[in-house]
Amino acid sequence: xxxxKFRTEFSGDFHNFINNxxxxxxxxxxxxxxxxxxxxxxxxxxxxxxxxVNKAVESAKNARESWAATNPVKRAxxxxxxxxxxxxxxxELASIEVRDNGKLYAEMVGQTQYIAEYYRYYAGLADKxxxxxxxxxxxxxxxxxxxxxxxxxxxxTPWNSPLMLxxxxxxxxxxxxxxxxxxxxxxxxxxxxxxxxxxxxxxxxPGVVNVVCGLGIEAGTAIxxxxxxxxxxxxxxDQSGQIIYEAAAKGIKHVCLxxxxxxxxxxxxxxxxxAAVAGVISGIFAASGQTCIAGSRLLVQSSIYKKFMTxxxxxxxxxxxxxxxxxxxxxxxxxTKPQFKKVLDYIDIGKSEGAKCLLxxxxxxxxxxxxxxxxxxxxxxxxxxxxxxxxxxIFGPVLSTIIFxxxxxxFSIANDTAFGLGAGIWTNDIGKAHNGASRINxxxxxxxxxxxxxxxxxxxxxxxxxxxxxxxxxxxxEYMQTKSVWICTKPNTDNPFVMK
Numbered sequence: 001x002x003x004x005k006f007r008t009e010f011s012g013d014f015h016n017f018i019n020n021x022x023x024x025x026x027x028x029x030x031x032x033x034x035x036x037x038x039x040x041x042x043x044x045x046x047x048x049x050x051x052x053v054n055k056a057v058e059s060a061k062n063a064r065e066s067w068a069a070t071n072p073v074k075r076a077x078x079x080x081x082x083x084x085x086x087x088x089x090x091x092e093l094a095s096i097e098v099r100d101n102g103k104l105y106a107e108m109v110g111q112t113q114y115i116a117e118y119y120r121y122y123a124g125l126a127d128k129x130x131x132x133x134x135x136x137x138x139x140x141x142x143x144x145x146x147x148x149x150x151x152x153x154x155x156x157t158p159w160n161s162p163l164m165l166x167x168x169x170x171x172x173x174x175x176x177x178x179x180x181x182x183x184x185x186x187x188x189x190x191x192x193x194x195x196x197x198x199x200x201x202x203x204x205x206p207g208v209v210n211v212v213c214g215l216g217i218e219a220g221t222a223i224x225x226x227x228x229x230x231x232x233x234x235x236x237x238d239q240s241g242q243i244i245y246e247a248a249a250k251g252i253k254h255v256c257l258x259x260x261x262x263x264x265x266x267x268x269x270x271x272x273x274x275a276a277v278a279g280v281i282s283g284i285f286a287a288s289g290q291t292c293i294a295g296s297r298l299l300v301q302s303s304i305y306k307k308f309m310t311x312x313x314x315x316x317x318x319x320x321x322x323x324x325x326x327x328x329x330x331x332x333x334x335x336t337k338p339q340f341k342k343v344l345d346y347i348d349i350g351k352s353e354g355a356k357c358l359l360x361x362x363x364x365x366x367x368x369x370x371x372x373x374x375x376x377x378x379x380x381x382x383x384x385x386x387x388x389x390x391x392x393x394i395f396g397p398v399l400s401t402i403i404f405x406x407x408x409x410x411f412s413i414a415n416d417t418a419f420g421l422g423a424g425i426w427t428n429d430i431g432k433a434h435n436g437a438s439r440i441n442x443x444x445x446x447x448x449x450x451x452x453x454x455x456x457x458x459x460x461x462x463x464x465x466x467x468x469x470x471x472x473x474x475x476x477x478e479y480m481q482t483k484s485v486w487i488c489t490k491p492n493t494d495n496p497f498v499m500k
């Protein structure tokens with residue numbers, strides 16, 4: 001199948017995807033979906049409720065046992081087929097995502113092309129989920145383990161990289177034999193719904209993958225609270241993650257939570273400064289700062305502070321803000337109106353806290369359509385780690401700069417946060433790099449690079465940045481449960497009232 005009609009021509013209603021069919025919501029109510037660059041509505045997505053979720057879960061229940069019993073090699077073949085279809089349609093999927101969330105086409109086309117490799121990787125693992133025979137201390141007993149799928153997985157995905165972050169959950173879950181009920185963000189549901197055309201065309205049986213669009217307070221809550229859903233896989237803010245964690249606990253559900261961050265990017269005096277400048281800009285201004293791993297705290301050693309900031313400002317000030325579909329655009333719009341307001345509010349907070357705004361600090365008013373959600377790339381200096389702009393996740397193109405003197409001070413500041421998702425270290429001292437990697441409390445540490453992820457490597461946070469791992473072999477195990485099997489090879493009539 002080749003997707004062709006959704007990029008610019010489509011204007012109308014998207015629907016839920018249940019039991020391999022596109023169906024309207026029970027209420028027949030829809031939500032506007034807007035282009036954040038133009039500020040104009042371009043389509044509608046379902047405003048689903050608990051009734052829609054119940055239909056999706058029922059569809060998943062009907063498919064659960066047969067999908068879990070499907071030969072892993074067959075599951076793998078379907079995942080490989082899906083990857084091949086992505087190869088043919090990644091450009092269309094990327095264009096839809098740009099229209100929905102405003103991120104650069106250059107970045108989104110890379111993401112939508114790359115997700116095919118995730119499906120191939122987990123297809124390759126599908127038939128390699130092996131238990132083990134255990135040598136125990138019990139005579140005449142044969143003991144082994146089985147890894148089995150959890151069942152129905154509720155997946156709640158965010159608006160910043162919809163298909164990539166869905167793939168991190170869906171690919172390992174399907175490979176492990178689970179079925180899914182997905183709720184994409186109400187701001188960016190379109191690409192997920194369109195992606196279901198590829199799921200269907202790849203040959204996945206009805207009910208294995210279902211999508212219910214709508215608001216978190218309605219559809220999302222219904223998924224989290226549904227008694228037949230075994231696990232919730234969520235990406236979003238730490239505040240929402242806490243609410244989901246508490247609700248899931250009432251049902252004793254498994255969870256995987258990929259939450260927020262306030263990641264430090266630490267530049268030491270022995271670093272390659274030009275490379276560090278590029279890494280810092282990538283960490284905070286790429287994707288308009290709308291990534292959970294944004295390097296939103298810049299820590300610079302005092303001995304190179306003036307030199308480094310001169311280089312950073314020179315490069316950052318030349319960033320082109322504008323149409324995310326154009327190849328020479330560096331910074332696009334903020335994805336949603338609430339987030340646009342939040343970013344501007346935090347810029348005001350930074351100014352009121354006494355931080356010095358060296359770059360940006362306002363709405364971007366250059367060329368382009370009126371009504372777009374454009375924020376200037378913003379750099380604050382004279383910050384300390386007690387300021388709100390240095391402690392709270394902004395999720396926008398706003399950088400807080402902090403000076404440090406010593407290595408110990410740098411790592412102390414880096415760890416002085418409620419989050420622990422990522423961190424960057426810039427140094428040519430291999431000892432300092434290894435020392436920092438072990439001392440920083442974060443799930444991912446990059447040295448002399450930033451924003452690198454792979455399907456081969458686990459990703460996930462410490463502290464309020466989340467629970468569980470996505471990516472690598474670790475991810476497929478997140479969707480399995482372990483069964484221990486005991487077989488008596490020589491039955492006897494020993495005292496039945498005493499534990500063997």
